[in-house]
Amino acid sequence: MIPHPTEEQFLAGHVTPDESREWLESVESEFEHAFQTLGGMRLGVSVFGSARVAPEHPRYALGVEVGRRIAEAGFPVITGGGPGLMQAANKGAHGRDVPSVGLTIELPREEQANPYATTVVPFEHFFVRKTVFVRYSCAFVTLPGGFGTLDELFEALTLIQTGKLQNFPVILIGTEFWSGVVEWLRDALLADGKISPRDLDLITVTDDLDEMIRIIEACVECHTPPSSAL
Ligand code: AMP
Numbered sequence: 245m246i247p248h249p250t251e252e253q254f255l256a257g258h259v260t261p262d263e264s265r266e267w268l269e270s271v272e273s274e275f276e277h278a279f280q281t282l283g284g285m286r287l288g289v290s291v292f293g294s295a296r297v298a299p300e301h302p303r304y305a306l307g308v309e310v311g312r313r314i315a316e317a318g319f320p321v322i323t324g325g326g327p328g329l330m331q332a333a334n335k336g337a338h339g340r341d342v343p344s345v346g347l348t349i350e351l352p353r354e355e356q357a358n359p360y361a362t363t364v365v366p367f368e369h370f371f372v373r374k375t376v377f378v379r380y381s382c383a384f385v386t387l388p389g390g391f392g393t394l395d396e397l398f399e400a401l402t403l404i405q406t407g408k409l410q411n412f413p414v415i416l417i418g419t420e421f422w423s424g425v426v427e428w429l430r431d432a433l434l435a436d437g438k439i440s441p442r443d444l445d446l447i448t449v450t451d452d453l454d455e456m457i458r459i460i461e462a463c464v465e466c467h468t469p470p471s472s473a474l
Contacts, residue, residue, distance in 0.1 A: 248266035250368075270368065270369075274368065274372045275372055275375075277365065281363065281365045282363070285343060285345075286380070287467065288320035288322045288343075288380045289319045289320070289321060289381060289383045289384075289385055290323070290377045290378075290380075290383075291321055291322070291330070291385045291386075291387065292323070292386045292387065292396045293307060293328065293330065293333070293386065293387030293388060293393055294329050294388055295324070295327050295330065295389075297328040297332070298328075303332075304328070307329040307331075307332025307333050307335075307336065308332045308335050308336040309336060309453060310333055310385060310417060310453065310456070311333035311338075312337065312340075313336070313453045314333075314337065314385070314460070315336060315337035315340040315341075315342045318341070319382075319460065320342045320343040320344075320380075321336070321337035321344050321345065322345040322347060324346065324348065324349065324373075325345075325346020325347055325349075326348065326355060330361075331358035331360060333387075334360035335358075335360040337360070338360040343363045344360055344362050344363065345364075345365070346358060346361025346363070346365070347377060348361075348364060348365070348366045349366075349367050349368075350366065350367065374395075374399055378403065381412075382411075382412065382463060382464055382467055383412060383413045383459070383460045384396070384400045384412070384413070385417060385456060385460075386417065387417050388418050388421040388422070397416075401446055404446050405443055405446065410466075411466035411467060412463070413463050414446055414447050415450065415456050415460075416447060416448065416450070417453075417456065419451050422449045426444070426449055429444060
């Protein structure tokens, strides 16, 4: 790989014009590597959720079940490749007929991809990775999580709201966890005119995994075959 400044150096503005160009090349090569590794994979379902859930926690079992159901319905399962609910979803998809994908991110504390992600694409740049999640997915399923999960959720909602992304369900699993967030969206953002009533319709909150699969399958019918596989 071409030597280039780290993400931290670039974001802090500690770069010369030449280093900025090297950084740009690293962005391009990261995209290229993802395209090569994921190839013609289509209609994946990205599953997001907390990195901090232990395998003993009931939510981990829910994550495994979510991954299993999506994989059994024939959709590749794409996660951040890390621990917690990412690992759970990859575990549910592991050993089935679809790829169990981990889009890992290089973080200051070194972490390996979880052992259930069998197709792993490493990233240094968060924004490149976020684009790749969307590019290879036809739906986002979001389990309970923290800042990382909310970032991924609101990225998708913004793309849909602004018309950059169409026919793209966003399903929040866990009514107890998510009801407070949805209430806040309604009582603060909608009431204050910051979003429209139809923006709230972009989200489905459910505990019902049959409903999750029905929504994904219904939406897939809207997707046209690719004209080319990058
Ligand atoms: P959080 O909800 O803050 O625990 O962050 C989880 C989300 O952010 C996941 O869906 C990942 O895409 C990303 N993320 C956070 N930590 C990691 C990690 N250690 N490895 C991979 N992805 C991570």
